[in-house]
Amino acid sequence: MLLWGIAVAALLQSSPLRAADEASTKKRPNFLFIIVDDQSPFDLKVYDPKSTLDTPNIDRLAAQGMVFDGAYHMGAFVGAVCTPSRHMVMCGRTVWHLPGKRRGKLLNPNADDPKLVPPDLAQYTMPAIFNRAGYDTMRTCKNGNSYEAANKLFTVRHDATKRGGTDQSGSVWHGDQVLDYLNEREQAKDDDPFLIYFGFSHPHDTRDGTPELLKKYGAVNHTDKNSLPPADPKQPKLPPNYLEKHPFHHGHPNLRDEVAVSGVWEKRDERTIRNELGREFACSENIDKQIGRVLQKLDAMGELDNTYIFYTSDHGIAIGRHGLQGKQNLYEHTWRVPFIAKGPGIKAGSRVQGNIYLLDVLPTLCDLAGIKTPKTVEGESFKPVLDGKESAIRDVLYGVYCGGTKPGMRSVKKGDWKLIKYDVLDGKVRETQMFNLAKNPHEYLPEHQRDNPLETDLAEDPKYKEKRAEMEALLLAEMERLDDPYRFWDQGSTDTKSTK
Ligand SMILES: [Ca+2]
Ligand SMILES: [Ca+2]
Numbered sequence: 001m002l003l004w005g006i007a008v009a010a011l012l013q014s015s016p017l018r019a020a021d022e023a024s025t026k027k028r029p030n031f032l033f034i035i036v037d038d039q040s041p042f043d044l045k046v047y048d049p050k051s052t053l054d055t056p057n058i059d060r061l062a063a064q065g066m067v068f069d070g071a072y073h074m075g076a077f078v079g080a081v082c083t084p085s086r087h088m089v090m091c092g093r094t095v096w097h098l099p100g101k102r103r104g105k106l107l108n109p110n111a112d113d114p115k116l117v118p119p120d121l122a123q124y125t126m127p128a129i130f131n132r133a134g135y136d137t138m139r140t141c142k143n144g145n146s147y148e149a150a151n152k153l154f155t156v157r158h159d160a161t162k163r164g165g166t167d168q169s170g171s172v173w174h175g176d177q178v179l180d181y182l183n184e185r186e187q188a189k190d191d192d193p194f195l196i197y198f199g200f201s202h203p204h205d206t207r208d209g210t211p212e213l214l215k216k217y218g219a220v221n222h223t224d225k226n227s228l229p230p231a232d233p234k235q236p237k238l239p240p241n242y243l244e245k246h247p248f249h250h251g252h253p254n255l256r257d258e259v260a261v262s263g264v265w266e267k268r269d270e271r272t273i274r275n276e277l278g279r280e281f282a283c284s285e286n287i288d289k290q291i292g293r294v295l296q297k298l299d300a301m302g303e304l305d306n307t308y309i310f311y312t313s314d315h316g317i318a319i320g321r322h323g324l325q326g327k328q329n330l331y332e333h334t335w336r337v338p339f340i341a342k343g344p345g346i347k348a349g350s351r352v353q354g355n356i357y358l359l360d361v362l363p364t365l366c367d368l369a370g371i372k373t374p375k376t377v378e379g380e381s382f383k384p385v386l387d388g389k390e391s392a393i394r395d396v397l398y399g400v401y402c403g404g405t406k407p408g409m410r411s412v413k414k415g416d417w418k419l420i421k422y423d424v425l426d427g428k429v430r431e432t433q434m435f436n437l438a439k440n441p442h443e444y445l446p447e448h449q450r451d452n453p454l455e456t457d458l459a460e461d462p463k464y465k466e467k468r469a470e471m472e473a474l475l476l477a478e479m480e481r482l483d484d485p486y487r488f489w490d491q492g493s494t495d496t497k498s499t500k
Pocket of ligand 2: 192
């Protein structure tokens with residue numbers, strides 16, 4: 001019996017699978033989750049090779065890892081799109097199953113239903129799960145517009161809103177918090193695996209870049225509402241889908257991001273938009289520098305190869321695209337997020353569609369760490385994509401903006417096709433758009449006056465009547481599946497919330 005036991009043990013030890021298992025239990029992987037605030041994927045060279053934004057460190061992550069072309073945030077029921085987005089990151093739940101109450105008022109109409117929003121959800125958020133699993137958890141990020149009940153569970157937390165143009169008042173401060181933490185670990189010879197939530201306050205406005213980087217992108221921190229910033233050829237060019245005005249009202253009167261962003265206000269002229277893009281780029285390059293510092297430190301500590309690194313944003317942003325300025329729309333520049341992953345086993349230089357949401361991050365981290373994913377999580381692990389076994393984890397994507405007049409905006413995407421619907425301002429605006437994203441990736445509208453007949457909104461084109469019916473049905477099915485409490489004018493519902 002003893003001999004047999006030794007033989008089995010020897011056999012197990014010689015098996016490569018067993019050897020890999022043992023190695024991974026000896027040293028579990030670390031996680032560095034980088035999240036910036038308000039960045040369109042199309043700002044980055046990784047997504048737009050013509051972009052003039054220099055991000056050598058993000059580019060290197062992409063070259064050594066995997067780039068996702070289909071990464072989305074599911075949407076928001078408040079103007080502060082950050083808030084639901086960051087809840088989804090923390091708890092892995094779909095948008096209508098999130099906490100959403102402010103001063104007793106339900107922002108998410110489902111928020112009081114314990115079947116849809118578990119009252120003890122904070123105990124099943126990213127820091128809670130990883131603390132229980134023996135990870136050291138650390139966080140730096142902006143304050144506010146996020147999930148405080150989860151944020152406060154990180155063992156080490158250094159949050160502050162840093163949107164200034166100096167080291168102390170800007171992104172350098174967030175970088176310093178992570179470097180200080182890594183230095184302390186090194187000195188204490190702390191060997192536990194770690195999860196670092198490395199958040200930035202920029203490039204969210206106010207986009208006060210450092211003088212050096214502002215100069216590089218030809219921009220100024222423009223503060224005078226009554227004048228235009230100077231034109232400068234070094235500024236980023238206007239985006240291809242720029243418009244001076246969106247063709248119809250977005251449905252959220254007095255929306256801060258569309259009327260009150262310092263440096264832009266309600267202006268959409270070329271000088272204002274190019275200057276603001278220059279400011280956005282200055283802030284984004286500064287973020288890239290901080291990422292570089294942290295990666296260098298991880299390398300020096302010998303931890304880099306055992307660390308999964310994710311780079312993303314809480315959502316995109318318009319800044320002149322389609323005549324919009326904010327993050328309260330469902331065009332690709334804003335519905336999508338940049339998403340890059342690098343780490344053990346992820347093929348260098350790979351690129352996938354993915355079709356992931358930010359709410360899939362948490363189950364993926366659990367999967368990679370070998371932690372059981374809690375039942376509260378509704379997202380899906382995209383580890384099979386990271387492993388190169390799948391190229392996408394779902395076919396249909398759903399998006400919502402419901403922070404202004406109701407029911408607001410919805411989008412649905414499947415394959416190359418995308419539908420966006422608007423039902424706002426008490427029925428004054430009822431619009432449907434349909435795009436073939438393979439032929440019209442910038443979502444050109446008739447106002448862009450493109451020659452190619454596919455480079456426009458195809459919703460009313462009789463040639464695509466069947467496609468539109470299919471997309472409309474998909475949208476309704478997603479709204480039902482996800483407990484969307486609203487219905488649109490043409491969705492044939494008796495739901496009492498549909499008209500108000
Ligand atoms: Ca944000
Ligand atoms: Ca420790």
